[in-house]
Amino acid sequence: MDILLALLILVVGFLLYSAAQIVRARRGNKVPARTPRTRNAVDAGSDKASEPRRALQRISAVQFMEVAAQTDDILLIDLRPFHLNAPLPVSAPHVLRLRTNQLEEVLRQLPEDRSAVFYGASDLSVFMIMTSLYLRGSAPLYILHPESSREEAA
Secondary structure, eight states: OHHHHHHHHHHHHHHHHHHHHHHHHHHOSOOOTTSOOOHHHHHTTSGGGGSOBOOEEEEOHHHHHHHHHHOSOEEEEEOSOTTOOOOOSSOOSEEEEOOGGGHHHHHHHSOTTOEEEEESOOHHHHHHHHTOTTOBSSSOEEEEOHHHHHHHHO
């Protein structure tokens, strides 16, 4: 008797699951309302979609000082962990200290004609920068690693 009851429950469960799959298939490939729109979908019709992506270059501390001497409109973004309180080995007129989870928001708001240098970026941060949807513009972006600045200073 218990085997028949278990078999009946199994058959009813299979039928309900199959019915749910059929209903889902008949709805088609509609995107659920709760799915957020991606940046690509928003920008697809705008003129910004055709703009070139910014150049992303790795530079040394000496190269950074040369770039900073040419313009005072450069932003140094310090991505080192907050528990590291060591002073910056380079000087810049504008320094912004960030956590990795704040990086995408800053890239979104970074003016297209303003250069930025990312100092102490981890591999994850570099990947986030390189794959960001907000790298439109003409001003180049630079990555300065702490190791290269220590080597240059010695």
